[in-house]
Amino acid sequence: MIRVLLADDHRLVRTGFRVILGLEDDIEVIGEAEDGAQAVAATAEHAPDVVLMDVEMPVMDGLEATRRIVAAGGGPSVLILTTFDRDDYLFAALEAGASGFLLKNSSPESLVEAVRVLARGDALLAPEITRRVLSAFARPVPSQPATRLDELTPREHEVLVALAAGATNAEIATSLHLGETTVKTHVSRVLTKLGARDRTQAVVMAYELGVVRPGQ
Structure with missing residues (x-):
């Protein structure tokens, strides 16, 4: 089973993710967090394979939480999920050590596939995100x-x-x-x-x- 932790300050969003992932036989949601600090603590406690991380959360934002989870070493892959289609969030998430980045308007199928990809140890960026990463480096080296x-x-x-x-x-x-x-x-x-x-x-x-x- 792929063990997933949900980190989002909106309970309705977490419930939606739980329902989507709960339909899959190979995925189990093992915990939830409503801010970045809780996400860091819950990761240490439950040892998930993948953390679904929102960016804008109280107490500690998702980017700082991602940095701390990655810095701890040997932890899960972090999938950033946000409604904010902003380059600064994208590159900050990559710098923080996130292994994937999806917008919340992605399809349920894309979310499930992203969790599986990260659980395998691979990285994933949504197609529209990949184009922006490539564009950022489309300059003379x-x-x-x-x-x-x-x-x-x-x-x-x-x-x-x-x-x-x-x-x-x-x-x-x-x-x-x-x-x-x-x-x-x-x-x-x-x-x-x-x-x-x-x-x-x-x-x-x-x-x-x-x-x-x-x-x-």
Whole structure:
């Protein structure tokens, strides 16, 4: 079972998420929080696999709560869910260590799929969010030493390009004719060599360093 914690200051929203996720045989909502501080405490207590995190909440906002959950290490993946379609929230969420970002007007099917994707250890951005991330890096990359890229093997470089395209481990395994365990090892090495916190940050770095270009 995928264990999910809901963090939102609106009870009606939490109830809606609980109903949607409760229809799935492989997902269990194991707790709720109505502010960021409660989310941090509940994460430590219940050890969920995925936290659905609102941004604007009292006491502690969702971005700070995400930072603390990620900084604790070994914790769940955080999926940011917000009604606010703002770039500052998007990039702050990625910087905080969130593994996914969805708007609350996404379909129930998208929410369920996002929970499953994050539970597998992959990252997810809604398509409209991905376009904005790519747009943000659609500028000339300044000349600078690419020592971090130089450390990647040719196979690791291929894996990074696939990550930037939004491929999951299973999809990378199929396209490169590798086992999923091998792919996980390559992904781990890519993150270590780039100094990336997670897959999402590795994707952002791939665009920043010019490994791939928007529209490529």
